[in-house]
Amino acid sequence: MSAVSHIPTLTLAAARAAVEACEAKAREIRVPMNIAVVDSATHLLHFSRMDGAKFTSIGIAMDKAFTAAGHRVPTSTYKEAVWPGGAGFGIWNSNGGRFMVIGGGLPVKNESGQILGAIGVSTGTPAQDEEVARAGIEVIERMMKAESGKVKAKL
Template sequence: MIKFARNIALLAAVFSFSASAQTVQVRTLDQAGAESVLQAAKENARKRNAPSAIAVVDFAGDLLAFERMDGVRSASAELAIEKGRTAARLQRPTQEVEDSINHGRTAFVTAGIMSLRGGVPIFVNGKVVGAVGVAGRNKETDAGIAKEAADVVSSAAVANEP
């Protein structure tokens, strides 16, 4: 009987711990968030008169939303997707990869990743939830459009925090 009571007490102690201490909350970029990023990038590209291919991916680099605007080169479609994928998986802008290569870190060239500016991760509470990749006019314009689009979700998430 004492053994049984001890086991019950042990189980009660284990189950009395807070459930939140036993779980991890993971934020993800949903379809609505991806569409917001895509819309922000399209508006920014139009303002700059810079037709672009725009890809929004989740944290693993899988495509959530895409648009190839009129007047952009067909090769830009794949470039945009790969820029977004690289930014999400490396959790940093592709501009940093390009800069690393330009400063002698040539191993990145053989890594099978996109090393062109225009991919920017999307952060929520310091965690990467996705990324946006832009390919169109030139590297500075692509990077600018992507950064402003990524900031739309990051800023909104901060504003919506309790």
């Protein structure tokens, strides 16, 4: 039995690369976004508010990332369960009101399925927010794949 746990988490470099990719996708779809990246413990690593992004979406982006990392699933997962009578009705009141049930928050996982952090995006529609977050996830996945190849090449 070990007394210490080593939990993998995103680096600031990965968070910055993800935000750059998210910003590029947001420009492509012509919707300025608020973009938050959190680590595996749900703490903010990096944030960007693009010119023209909604001020009221700043906290929403952070809370989407918080929810996706903390609950280990996309925020869109809760879409059908949160209506009156649904299994998750009222869940948005949990975690000090930070639990977000609107699409646009995606967890970042490694090859083993461990949560490394999450990306939360807000200002567009839930589908647009998720599309922009996905661009950041894809960059991180490419970074991890490249690092994995370097480790294998050294062995």
